[in-house]
Amino acid sequence: MSGRTYLGMPAFPVAAKASTKDERLRANLRHATRTIRDKRARAVGELDDWALLREAGKRIKDHTLRHLDTYLLQLEERVTAAGGTVHWAADAAEANRIVASLVHATGETEVVKVKSMATQEIGLNEALAAEAINAYETDLAELIVQLGDDLPSHILVPAIHRNRGEIRDIFRAQMGRWGRPAPQGLTDRPADLAEAARLHLREKFLRAKVAVSGANFMIAETGTLVVVESEGNGRMCLTLPETLISVVGIEKVLPTWQDLEVFLQLLPRSSTAERMNPYTTMWTGTTTGDGPRDFHLVLLDNGRTDTLADEIGRQVLRCIRCSACLNVCPVYERAGGHAYGSPYPGPIGAVLTPQLRGTTSEVDASLPFASSLCGACYEVCPVAIDIPEVLVHLREQVAAQPGHGAERAAMKAAAWLFDHPAALAAAERAASATRAALPRTLPLGPAKAWTDSRDLPELPAAPFRAWWKQHRTTRQEPAE
Amino acid sequence: MRVALFATCVNDAVLPRAAIATVRLLERLGMEVDFPEQQSCCGQPQYNTGYRRQTEPLVRRMARAFDGYAYVVTPSGSCVAMVRDNYPRIGAKARTEGRGEEPAVAAASLTPRVLELTEFLVDVLGVTDVGAYFPHTVTYHPSCHGLRVLGLGTRPLALLRAVEGLELVELPGAEECCGFGGTFAVKNPDVSTAMGADKIAHARSTGAEVLCGADNSCLVHLDGMLRRQNRGRGDAPLRTVHLAEILASTEADPWSVA
Amino acid sequence: MSSRDAVLARIRAALADAPEPEPVVRDYRTAHVRGANVPAKHVPDEYAAVVDLLAENLADYRAHVHRCAEAALPALLARLLAEHGSRSVAVPPGLPQGWLAEAGGVRQHPDEPPLTARELDGFDSVVTTCRLAVAETGTLVLDAGPGQGRRALTLVPDHHICVVHTPDQVVASLPQSLARLDPTRPLTWISGPSATSDIELDRVEGVHGPRTLDVVLLE
Numbered sequence A: 001m002s003g004r005t006y007l008g009m010p011a012f013p014v015a016a017k018a019s020t021k022d023e024r025l026r027a028n029l030r031h032a033t034r035t036i037r038d039k040r041a042r043a044v045g046e047l048d049d050w051a052l053l054r055e056a057g058k059r060i061k062d063h064t065l066r067h068l069d070t071y072l073l074q075l076e077e078r079v080t081a082a083g084g085t086v087h088w089a090a091d092a093a094e095a096n097r098i099v100a101s102l103v104h105a106t107g108e109t110e111v112v113k114v115k116s117m118a119t120q121e122i123g124l125n126e127a128l129a130a131e132a133i134n135a136y137e138t139d140l141a142e143l144i145v146q147l148g149d150d151l152p153s154h155i156l157v158p159a160i161h162r163n164r165g166e167i168r169d170i171f172r173a174q175m176g177r178w179g180r181p182a183p184q185g186l187t188d189r190p191a192d193l194a195e196a197a198r199l200h201l202r203e204k205f206l207r208a209k210v211a212v213s214g215a216n217f218m219i220a221e222t223g224t225l226v227v228v229e230s231e232g233n234g235r236m237c238l239t240l241p242e243t244l245i246s247v248v249g250i251e252k253v254l255p256t257w258q259d260l261e262v263f264l265q266l267l268p269r270s271s272t273a274e275r276m277n278p279y280t281t282m283w284t285g286t287t288t289g290d291g292p293r294d295f296h297l298v299l300l301d302n303g304r305t306d307t308l309a310d311e312i313g314r315q316v317l318r319c320i321r322c323s324a325c326l327n328v329c330p331v332y333e334r335a336g337g338h339a340y341g342s343p344y345p346g347p348i349g350a351v352l353t354p355q356l357r358g359t360t361s362e363v364d365a366s367l368p369f370a371s372s373l374c375g376a377c378y379e380v381c382p383v384a385i386d387i388p389e390v391l392v393h394l395r396e397q398v399a400a401q402p403g404h405g406a407e408r409a410a411m412k413a414a415a416w417l418f419d420h421p422a423a424l425a426a427a428e429r430a431a432s433a434t435r436a437a438l439p440r441t442l443p444l445g446p447a448k449a450w451t452d453s454r455d456l457p458e459l460p461a462a463p464f465r466a467w468w469k470q471h472r473t474t475r476q477e478p479a480e
Numbered sequence B: 001m002r003v004a005l006f007a008t009c010v011n012d013a014v015l016p017r018a019a020i021a022t023v024r025l026l027e028r029l030g031m032e033v034d035f036p037e038q039q040s041c042c043g044q045p046q047y048n049t050g051y052r053r054q055t056e057p058l059v060r061r062m063a064r065a066f067d068g069y070a071y072v073v074t075p076s077g078s079c080v081a082m083v084r085d086n087y088p089r090i091g092a093k094a095r096t097e098g099r100g101e102e103p104a105v106a107a108a109s110l111t112p113r114v115l116e117l118t119e120f121l122v123d124v125l126g127v128t129d130v131g132a133y134f135p136h137t138v139t140y141h142p143s144c145h146g147l148r149v150l151g152l153g154t155r156p157l158a159l160l161r162a163v164e165g166l167e168l169v170e171l172p173g174a175e176e177c178c179g180f181g182g183t184f185a186v187k188n189p190d191v192s193t194a195m196g197a198d199k200i201a202h203a204r205s206t207g208a209e210v211l212c213g214a215d216n217s218c219l220v221h222l223d224g225m226l227r228r229q230n231r232g233r234g235d236a237p238l239r240t241v242h243l244a245e246i247l248a249s250t251e252a253d254p255w256s257v258a
Numbered sequence C: 001m002s003s004r005d006a007v008l009a010r011i012r013a014a015l016a017d018a019p020e021p022e023p024v025v026r027d028y029r030t031a032h033v034r035g036a037n038v039p040a041k042h043v044p045d046e047y048a049a050v051v052d053l054l055a056e057n058l059a060d061y062r063a064h065v066h067r068c069a070e071a072a073l074p075a076l077l078a079r080l081l082a083e084h085g086s087r088s089v090a091v092p093p094g095l096p097q098g099w100l101a102e103a104g105g106v107r108q109h110p111d112e113p114p115l116t117a118r119e120l121d122g123f124d125s126v127v128t129t130c131r132l133a134v135a136e137t138g139t140l141v142l143d144a145g146p147g148q149g150r151r152a153l154t155l156v157p158d159h160h161i162c163v164v165h166t167p168d169q170v171v172a173s174l175p176q177s178l179a180r181l182d183p184t185r186p187l188t189w190i191s192g193p194s195a196t197s198d199i200e201l202d203r204v205e206g207v208h209g210p211r212t213l214d215v216v217l218l219e
Ligand code: SF4
Pocket: A270, A318, A319, A320, A321, A322, A323, A324, A325, A326, A348, A377, A380, A381, A382, A383, A384, A385
């Protein structure tokens, strides 16, 4: 059972100091993110109306969020009418309690799980373990993470930090402890690794009585839930057990059935770079003779309503967890997902985690700064979340917290100087005049952070202003 | 045509060559260039670090300094992006937070008149061949703000291609960030330099003599890394040169290192 | 206060000053392929192009595509089962009589009463119809209607043969498909055989769902 959690993670720059030097991690991430980047561009390039779909996706989400109470109530009514039961969880602890008691009520002590970000976020597996319930992850990458007693480092491909050789070693060493051991002589061919997972998990699927899932979309108009996946583990969990418990963030609701025509185009192409992912399951409540007899929907808040209250931050709730922003992010590629200290790594994590958890811990306060603001994430985001805008907005909140006194003073001094040109000119002249005395490396603070790896620029003999004064008096007026 | 130069604080204090080159280039093209001395900094470092309110006086100062000019030209994409993207936000917030209309009015009056150098050359003057001469192999890094916020597109490359004697070689991974990112460079130095190292490795792989950019803040970072790396290296040093310097260089008055 | 009321109250408080966002505009395409908006019956050539695109996209995601006329179907199904080495096939209620008439050597078992998951695991293949197919994405949609069976039936066996009735079951695009589907039915969308991108973000076919997907485009 994976006991590792994100508690007490170091600040982003501290974690990244180590991970940027991990050559194998860097190579794994470089290879994987570059593979998917080009493919995404091709899949998106096939649709000449991508910009219109993106705009529609953005507006549908904005409209839904503006009327979230209405759509959640409609959803609740439709799910209930179709034979499901709806629960509301204000926070992680309540969601975990609800799920545990639903599992207890079935008399079972194990559940199979479809990959779900919401259950990662609330630490469901650990909470169930504390209640003597084993939760088995069935997504291939989640399985790799669980068997390796590891933490996910990517939204779509939680084991992206592992290469095929490492995966083979984990399977060989750990599968036997959890159930069917890895086949003799398992190689590191991806097809063989997939086959090993198939054999290992088949037994669990066939005997499972309870499954836990998330959902990509919930349709208020019809009460339909949608799970998008590739491997078939989702279908197994969603159809074979008798009881299905879906834990879904409240922002995942969409108003109408028709809205899926937008999101089922945006999501697969942004996520796995496919025209359509191999499997999508849609269900509405329960159906006699087909799939689970009991269906429970747990609607999760856990900080989302706080995010909703923030005028700039609320756009982050449009996110459909495609992970395109991670795959293009130069910071993510070099720092790796674990440095973000939450199940949501990369650009989306940097804007979502500080809103869900607040910015009091070191790592959460460092996340808004874990970006060069290059904007690559915004460019690919299928629902046009202006991640740089939200990052800067969150930086403002962090900068206002205690502990930023020195920086604030420096920023204030610079701003003052820039607002007083005479003083500025004097400072520039002084800097130029004393430039020979500047050392190449500096011992402390931001200056040290710069000069550890970079020379400082050589200051000019005179600032531009000085040249201009001279130039203005000597230049010939250009012919009109 | 009379245009105002917004030199930017970095170019003014640290890298005046790009600003000087911009003046020479624009004058060569027949412009009457002014440098309103009340200008200073656009406020980008403060804004991007989370000190928005401290940029309000700078917004007002910028608007006053450039009042009355039809065109304000600057050789720095990120500073134009700051004005175009963020000044309206700063103004709107000052208004909703009850600090009056002035920042919003200042932003609205200034923003549409501020142009990045290549925008001004290609869109306003309609030129791509500016009569430059630069007999070197060059590779071009399109800085993120120019690329994504301003959408400069092929303008810089079109200008470079028209330069006599210049051999342009394609930079692999050109659209990737160089890792500067303002205070990011010191708040996350390891990631920043890892990104910079990859950018430089790509630039070196082209065999170019010159890594050209249109934004000196990125070039300060890359140049700092290059000079650190170049020390003790035997091969021909790769150097960074601002696009304006290349465009200002002519056969009669060629660019030189010193 | 119940959590339900608390969450709803928090939502309302959060949105108290929020402006109404820009209205939703659906100016994206309803289909991308040429001729997609023309009713099938009127312009057969263009409909043929849509069916061709379906075949192309199915094959691109590693489904095996076969085309045949109704009369040749039993022989084709028998051949596909034989080629897969199948000794048993699960049969959904409502599969047209006679489709498996020539698959003599294969044990045929109806899913009536429903087979358990474990029993299903013992079957080599399953043969079904579908509700519709989407050309632009290479997708089959099953809605548990006649000849399709419940969802588990097309999931547990390792080989799925799906017959698409091309004269009326192929639509060009996603928007067109959703308009024809009934959301109250359990729906399974299938685009190629089971796959994963979990190892180095590279696509590998074949994990938990059927590893072989044969699609018959019935003319
Ligand atoms: S922020 Fe945008 S790009 Fe990133 S995961 Fe969410 S939807 Fe995808």
